Amino acid sequence: MAPRSDTSKRLSELRMKHGRPPASPLEPKAEKAETLREAQPRFRGLESGHRACQGCGEALAARLVMESAGPDVMVANATGCLEVFSTPWPQSAWRVPWIHSLFENSAAVASGMEAAMKAKGKNTKVLSFGGDGGTYDIGFQALSGMLERHHNVLYVTYDNEAYMNTGIQRSSSTPHAATTTTSPAGKERMGKRHLKKDLLSIIAAHHIPYAASASVAYPADLQRKVRYAMGVEGPTFLVIHSPCPLGWRHDSALTVEVARRAVQCGLFPLVELERGALTNIMPIREPRPVADYLELQGRFAHLFRKDDYRAQEELDHLQALADHNIETYGLKGEGLDPMDSTGMSHVRRGGPLAGRS
Amino acid sequence: MVQLTRGTWAQAGTSLDFKTGNWRSTQRPVHVHAKAACHAACPAGEDQQAWFALLQEQKVQDAWVSLVHANPMPGVTGRVCPHPCETACNRTGVDGALAIHNVERWLGDEAVRLGWDYPVEPPAANAPTVAIVGAGPGGISAAYHCVRLGMKAEIFEALPEAGGLLRSAIPPTRLPRNALDGELNRILDLPGITLNTRQRLGRDLTIDGLRAQFAAVLLSPGCELPKHWSVKGAVPADLHEGLQLLRDFMDHGALPDAAKGDVIVHGGGNTAMDICRIMKRAGAKSVTLITASGLPGPGTAPDDIINVVPRELEEAQEEGIEIIDHATVSRLIMKGSRVTGVEIVSLKKEAGKDGRKRRVEFEGTERVVSVDMVVPCVGEQVEPEAFEGYLDGAYFWPDNPFGRIADRVFAIGDARGNRGTVAAAIGDGRLAAEAVAAELSGEADPFADERPVMELDGLNTAYYAGSSRARVAKLPVSERTFEAEIEGPISRSEALAEAQRCLSCGNCLACDNCWTMCPDNAVIKTTELAMDGSHYVFDYDYCKGCGLCVQECPTGYIQSVPETA
Numbered sequence: 001m002a003p004r005s006d007t008s009k010r011l012s013e014l015r016m017k018h019g020r021p022p023a024s025p026l027e028p029k030a031e032k033a034e035t036l037r038e039a040q041p042r043f044r045g046l047e048s049g050h051r052a053c054q055g056c057g058e059a060l061a062a063r064l065v066m067e068s069a070g071p072d073v074m075v076a077n078a079t080g081c082l083e084v085f086s087t088p089w090p091q092s093a094w095r096v097p098w099i100h101s102l103f104e105n106s107a108a109v110a111s112g113m114e115a116a117m118k119a120k121g122k123n124t125k126v127l128s129f130g131g132d133g134g135t136y137d138i139g140f141q142a143l144s145g146m147l148e149r150h151h152n153v154l155y156v157t158y159d160n161e162a163y164m165n166t167g168i169q170r171s172s173s174t175p176h177a178a179t180t181t182t183s184p185a186g187k188e189r190m191g192k193r194h195l196k197k198d199l200l201s202i203i204a205a206h207h208i209p210y211a212a213s214a215s216v217a218y219p220a221d222l223q224r225k226v227r228y229a230m231g232v233e234g235p236t237f238l239v240i241h242s243p244c245p246l247g248w249r250h251d252s253a254l255t256v257e258v259a260r261r262a263v264q265c266g267l268f269p270l271v272e273l274e275r276g277a278l279t280n281i282m283p284i285r286e287p288r289p290v291a292d293y294l295e296l297q298g299r300f301a302h303l304f305r306k307d308d309y310r311a312q313e314e315l316d317h318l319q320a321l322a323d324h325n326i327e328t329y330g331l332k333g334e335g336l337d338p339m340d341s342t343g344m345s346h347v348r349r350g351g352p353l354a355g356r357s
Numbered sequence: 358m359v360q361l362t363r364g365t366w367a368q369a370g371t372s373l374d375f376k377t378g379n380w381r382s383t384q385r386p387v388h389v390h391a392k393a394a395c396h397a398a399c400p401a402g403e404d405q406q407a408w409f410a411l412l413q414e415q416k417v418q419d420a421w422v423s424l425v426h427a428n429p430m431p432g433v434t435g436r437v438c439p440h441p442c443e444t445a446c447n448r449t450g451v452d453g454a455l456a457i458h459n460v461e462r463w464l465g466d467e468a469v470r471l472g473w474d475y476p477v478e479p480p481a482a483n484a485p486t487v488a489i490v491g492a493g494p495g496g497i498s499a500a501y502h503c504v505r506l507g508m509k510a511e512i513f514e515a516l517p518e519a520g521g522l523l524r525s526a527i528p529p530t531r532l533p534r535n536a537l538d539g540e541l542n543r544i545l546d547l548p549g550i551t552l553n554t555r556q557r558l559g560r561d562l563t564i565d566g567l568r569a570q571f572a573a574v575l576l577s578p579g580c581e582l583p584k585h586w587s588v589k590g591a592v593p594a595d596l597h598e599g600l601q602l603l604r605d606f607m608d609h610g611a612l613p614d615a616a617k618g619d620v621i622v623h624g625g626g627n628t629a630m631d632i633c634r635i636m637k638r639a640g641a642k643s644v645t646l647i648t649a650s651g652l653p654g655p656g657t658a659p660d661d662i663i664n665v666v667p668r669e670l671e672e673a674q675e676e677g678i679e680i681i682d683h684a685t686v687s688r689l690i691m692k693g694s695r696v697t698g699v700e701i702v703s704l705k706k707e708a709g710k711d712g713r714k715r716r717v718e719f720e721g722t723e724r725v726v727s728v729d730m731v732v733p734c735v736g737e738q739v740e741p742e743a744f745e746g747y748l749d750g751a752y753f754w755p756d757n758p759f760g761r762i763a764d765r766v767f768a769i770g771d772a773r774g775n776r777g778t779v780a781a782a783i784g785d786g787r788l789a790a791e792a793v794a795a796e797l798s799g800e801a802d803p804f805a806d807e808r809p810v811m812e813l814d815g816l817n818t819a820y821y822a823g824s825s826r827a828r829v830a831k832l833p834v835s836e837r838t839f840e841a842e843i844e845g846p847i848s849r850s851e852a853l854a855e856a857q858r859c860l861s862c863g864n865c866l867a868c869d870n871c872w873t874m875c876p877d878n879a880v881i882k883t884t885e886l887a888m889d890g891s892h893y894v895f896d897y898d899y900c901k902g903c904g905l906c907v908q909e910c911p912t913g914y915i916q917s918v919p920e921t922a
């Protein structure tokens with residue numbers, strides 16, 4: 001489906017205002033941009049100057065989402081890193097209407113915003129953002145209600161697999177065996193004892209038009225999913241795997257590499273569901289051992305201790321979980337596929353290879 | 358100071374007031390255009406990455422123009438160069454080196470076929486004239502670069518025709534004469550180049566005479582004097598030295614009668630390889646090459662590999678040439694003054710007491726074979742006659758990259774003892790011309806290009822799709838003659854597809870990765886070229902120095918440097 005408001009007067013006004021190139025030759029060009037930054041051929045919904053850590057996966061993910069969703073959107077944002085690093089009073093990194101209320105109610109606030117827009121006869125799309133804590137855990141019932149009431153909202157959860165903003169506490173999204181401050185690896189336990197919650201299946205059970213997982217390692221795929229969701233009338237849901245160099249304890253330069261390996265080993269499957277049915281997956285060309293993914297991160301360092309007999313067992317457990325994902329979703333690719341976990345990365349002169357004819 | 362009231366809200370995008378760039382503590386990303394590995398390895402100085410980039414944009418003629426900025430004879434080098442560029446190519450470690458020489462040859466042939474103009478202007482009437490001795494590849498390249506740099510060139514060649522060893526020694530099966538002439542004549546026809554044939558320095562001219570008359574003198578006489586060869590003092594009466602045999606064969610197509618029998622060729626370079634193949638094709642019963650070097654293989658040190666074009670070696674073996682490597686001729690068995698057999702002994706380069714390698718013969722490995730002819734191919738040196746006072750032993754040994762051996766006198770090509778390829782002669786010609794141009798306009802010698810080389814470990818190969826090297830047809834052994842070219846051409850579509858395989862080592866390919874993946878929006882894309890030639894600018898006001906773009910840049914064009922630098 002084509003982006004809904006491409007021809008609307010409002011969108012072209014916004015394009016002018018934000019210095020975005022015209023959508024069609026008929027649309028007037030933006031007035032001459034003053035600076036290189038203003039002349040960027042993309043919408044900068046989340047601007048520079050935000051206080052995210054170096055190499056923050058969540059900042060990257062949100063920037064990518066805003067680029068393909070904006071400019072005709074408004075955002076409800078749950079408490080968490082994204083909210084905190086983007087809006088240190090009196091500044092804001094957002095260039096769209098943006099509301100923060102509580103940790104637990106982003107989806108409820110978004111529901112109200114959407115109803116208000118509807119009442120005003122506007123079709124500005126409402127986005128609802130939350131971390132994994134704000135989504136898998138405390139905001140879950142607000143989210144479930146929003147989906148059930150069928151609001152026209154795109155909910156995005158930035159999954160960095162712990163409560164990062166308050167100092168790396170475990171969430172129901174923290175993967176099995178990861179160390180956090182509340183699931184420390186040590187004599188008693190090898191990190192978190194429980195499993196990562198399979199949120200997507202729960203979302204799917206709401207029978208909503210569209211739900212998908214994405215990763216910062218595959219920006220083109222991520223942005224395609226955002227654009228697709230923007231075109232859907234009704235509730236849509238996106239979970240984005242967003243490495244956190246601080247909480248996962250990896251080099252800030254490796255954010256994308258870590259995310260890529262998570263997909264390539266099968267621990268973070270990239271899938272799309274419509275009305276609860278699996279409609280698309282990103283196949284894995286050659287599944288990598290989970291150890292390739294885990295070894296880059298300090299939160300799994302205890303799994304590589306040669307002097308602890310439990311380490312190998314947990315590694316094998318994580319490998320089994322990855323294999324299970326590959327099996328359940330049918331992720332094993334067959335031959336070369338430009339849209340698989342290897343092909344999607346490929347570039348050539350002038351840009352990404354996938355999706356080009 | 359902003360006055361904040363209770364009802365105030367933050368204005369959109371106001372975080373720009375907060376310059377997160379001051380969070381960078383140790384490292385910052387910068388654009389570094391490192392040398393591609395192929396470029397660093399090319400003796401002619403071609404920047405293959407640059408012309409492949411143009412081919413990737415389908416700009417075929419521009420690619421050729423970029424190429425001939427360094428090497429005016431791609432049709433020749435594409436056929437005869439041992440292509441160290443391909444050995445160095447970073448794609449070797451992925452799925453096979455780029456077929457650089459094949460694409461180079463295709464570009465050269467296209468230029469001849471379509472008559473593309475060399476990127477030179479006619480020199481001014483009063484432009485300085487440079488004298489060039491020898492019209493081999495070194496001299497031709499020097500003349501071309503003189504004209505490219507606004508000077509005139511006057512070439513003096515002893516033989517009736519230009520081309521040097523390209524014409525007199527390299528067999529047409531490797532370099533068809535129409536391909537050679539097509540390219541050579543277009544260069545010689547350039548305005549500002551004069552060729553004087555049958556003019557021999559030493560006989561018709563002197564260096565000092567030329568120095569008095571011309572702005573500078575460039576010497577590219579090659580090596581004409583065979584090095585002395587004997588086995589423990591013995592020399593057969595009917596000795597035929599390899600290069601001379603080859604030249605005679607080129608001139609009148611005949612070989613001595615003994616070449617019909619069992620032949621041993623002693624040596625290890627291109628001459629040895631070519632004469633082996635010609636004698637075999639002319640009907641020798643057997644041809645065996647005895648070489649002190651090793652055949653390429655996992656166990657052979659790079660400095661020990663036989664110094665020939667790799668595919669020539671393959672083809673020679675296909676054609677039935679026997680090769681005994683790591684061996685030498687230790688004794689000639691003579692009947693009167695005629696050779697009837699040779700004794701062969703194994704040997705290898707071993708490090709001596711001082712650490713320097715020398716050849717050690719292994720006692721007890723001697724074996725005797727009967728032969729009808731032994732052909733030494735142990736190399737040549739400069740014919741000293743014309744160059745008294747300038748030679749340093751057998752060769753010229755300039756102490757600078759430009760070849761300067763005296764005031765405004767330069768030596769290039771094979772006459773410098775450590776050269777030996779067409780590409781090296783071409784590169785020397787360019788460097789000498791550049792030094793002359795600088796000197797004549799009162800400038801210092803040009804800067805050496807000391808940029809770092811981009812190796813495979815500096816690339817992020819996750820971003821490159823696999824694709825295999827173009828395969829080129831070869832004449833089957835049964836159809837090989839003395840004339841027909843053995844290696845086939847590649848088509849336009851194959852050449853363009855091959856160009857797409859280039860990884861753009863060390864130079865931006867505008868993939869947008871950095872622009873797409875910076876979490877801080879600190880990479881700015883520009884329509885105009887940025888100062889470094891890319892389309893991207895770092896906004897250090899906001900770059901936090903995370904290093905993500907450094908890691909995800911496929912080409913290594915973004916590098917991390919200490920913040921203080």
Ligand SMILES: Cc1cc2nc3c(=O)[nH]c(=O)nc-3n(C[C@H](O)[C@H](O)[C@H](O)COP(=O)(O)OP(=O)(O)OC[C@H]3O[C@@H](n4cnc5c(N)ncnc54)[C@H](O)[C@@H]3O)c2cc1C
Nearest residue numbers: 491493494495515521522558578579627770771777778779
């Ligand atoms: C059989 C053979 C095969 C080879 N195959 C290859 C190959 O496959 N690939 C490769 O890269 N290289 C090959 N080479 C080496 C290559 O040919 C030389 O490195 C290259 O030709 C050197 O160029 P040059 O200009 O220095 O000298 P030359 O090509 O030797 O040219 C010197 C010219 O100077 C002229 N001259 C000499 N003395 C005087 C004088 N006193 N006055 C006036 N003119 C003079 C000569 O007549 C000649 O034309 C081969 C060499 C041989 C012998």
Ligand SMILES: Cc1ncc(C[n+]2csc(CCOP(=O)(O)OP(=O)(O)O)c2C)c(N)n1
Nearest residue numbers: 079080081103131132133134162163164165
């Ligand atoms: C009701 C309530 N409980 C606790 C908090 C404290 N708190 C703020 S952010 C946060 C964690 C956020 O984690 P997550 O949603 O995963 O987002 P992240 O910071 O990891 O992006 C917590 C516990 C709060 N703001 N409100």
Ligand code: SF4
Nearest residue numbers: 399434438440442780
């Ligand atoms: S001249 Fe030789 S080394 Fe240079 S590009 Fe051509 S084949 Fe490669």
Ligand code: SF4
Nearest residue numbers: 395446447859860862
């Ligand atoms: S991939 Fe291209 S730039 Fe890199 S070494 Fe090979 S030819 Fe040169």
Ligand code: SF4
Nearest residue numbers: 875900901903904906
């Ligand atoms: S990704 Fe952005 S913030 Fe990080 S080093 Fe590069 S330009 Fe700086």
Ligand code: SF4
Nearest residue numbers: 865866868869871910
């Ligand atoms: S990431 Fe891509 S666009 Fe950016 S500098 Fe490297 S090659 Fe160029």
Ligand SMILES: [Mg+2]
Nearest residue numbers: 131132162164
């Ligand atoms: Mg979190």
